[in-house]
Amino acid sequence: MSRVLLLQGNQAVVEGAIAAGVRFYGGYPITPSTEIAEGMAKRLPQVGGKFMQTEDELAGIGTVLGASLGGAKAMTATSGPGFSLKQEMIGMACSAEIPCVIVDVQRVGPATGQPTSPSQGDVMQTRWGTHGDHWLIVVSPSSVPECFELTRRAVELSEKYRCPVILLMDEIVGHMRERIELPDSYEGLSVPRRKQPDTPPEKYLAYADTDGSMVPAMADFGSGYRWHMTGLVHDETGFPKGTPAATKNSQDRLHLKLRNHEDDIVQVENYRTEDADVVVIAYGGAARTAYDAVDMARDEGIRAGLLRPVTIWPFADRQIQAAAKKTKCLLVHELNCGQYVREVGRAVRGIVPVDLYAKYDNEPATPEQLLEKIRESAEKIKGAK
């Protein structure tokens, strides 16, 4: 049995988290993500979980990491200013490999910016916000039903790969209301927990790769497996070790545990790209404009398509290179001055031109505005021949 609801993206995130089995939330109110905190405050205790409104953004993610050490699936949500404040802890979650989900509902920045207006200005910050070399996972939904699904997936990936996963939203997707069909019961929707050790406690090495996946088994604090977590560079025992070899091994594993599983992690959606001459690349809220713009271009005889990265990081190099080889032009559309486009250019390496439609004036583009850019790109390819 299911129910049809009209929900905000932020509310769908709450339901996705509850369904995935998230049982702890710590966070600080901030527009345009606050509905997630409010929803968690209401929903978590109903299912026996716990919600905390913390004293600041740092404590929000701090409590999440503490709860995760105790074995809870845990999550926080914020927006730009709070996301900046959380960066050091995100780095610790990378280094100590603590599963957690951080939702960033983007607004215009930098600084206080425009709290109630959409932007995609944090897309590079999600990748490189914390200091030091690190890999992590970022996924970005474009619709309310996808907010539910991708929140579940974010929790699943964080538990599976023991890393922070950022659910990158924007004000459009967070605040928009859409039809969503939800099951009456979330039974069976909870995602698998982190891998548990299969060695006895006295043999347990907290960061040993025991099965070749490069993801170590993680025992809950209080489970009888006593181990040490540190933000210092450590070896497989979990204790600090700063030799060149230990440092390199640790960095290698943190990178490779995700890089080696890109096939499992990286997802893109292709819409009418098969024969497209112009492939629009857009993610999150900006992609919504692109579906209509592509259809309108097709109606007037321009073969356009949309490649929508669902996984933002790791970057969809392979998928975007494959698209570049089949098309004549890529047109990146994003709600910032041009961030993701630089990565697209790097991946494509000049195979085809990479155009940019950057919109950064507080408002999403209309399909007509994007259509105009598609026309320009199509015209340029014609001119080049």
Place this chain on the structure above:
Amino acid sequence: MKSMEELVDFYFRPNRLPHLWCPGCGNGVILSALLKAIDAENLAKDDVAIISGIGCSSRASGYVDFNTANTLHGRALPISTGLKMARPDLHVITLSGDGDCSAIGGNHLIHAARRNIGLTLVVFNNSIYGMTGGQYSPLTPMGKKAMTAPYLTIEPSFDILDLARAAGATFTARATTYHVPILVDVLRKGIRHEGFSIIEVVTGCPTNYGRQNQLGAPAKMMEWQKDHGVMKAAWDKMDEAAREGKFPIGVLSERTDLKEYTKAYDEVIARAQASVKEETA
């Protein structure tokens, strides 16, 4: 009661020694007192979590065989709080230094105290940032030298226990590394206390505080602790003039009228679940 050797054998992690603390540092005294308190309270290793921040004191978590975490500068309390929420059955003991706890982590201190969450916070107060080489902290007394106060400190220092009490801490105590039996006693009482407890331990940093301020050898610094720490009962009878330059030790305040936070949250869960039943009825 186990001997010191037995305590080391039982609670220290093999191969983690020698520790990195300087000769004459009081941190080892505090850690051994904490182990004595844990032992005397019969806490199982599996049921104890030791969470620390960053600084000399915070290295203590790695040496001992419990569920341990050496987290980020100033953030031991939020991580402890989250762990306690997920696992209220654990004895969560938070180790922090004066800088870690009262400067970069000051906001977390007042709010952990306000919530009355069942953590035992042990503040290693050596009056200085030791790990980074001797810069002043909010607990460095006024008129002292530090690497960042070559012309003497001009900032008044916190009384961290007054601060915590004003914020709502339901158990506050102080001891020194000279008064070890008192230290063990207040740690035991702090662990037994159901809500938030804070124990300030006055300790010496001969290398980075004592030397700059010509306080003499480590033993001399402990003598200073002996001469300046006054048991609360005696302190209460002293007049202002006699108190000058001294500080009270022992349990300074305890109240039991406020519910511990995770227990209060259990009531939130009960109310939320009752509301769902009402809706579906």
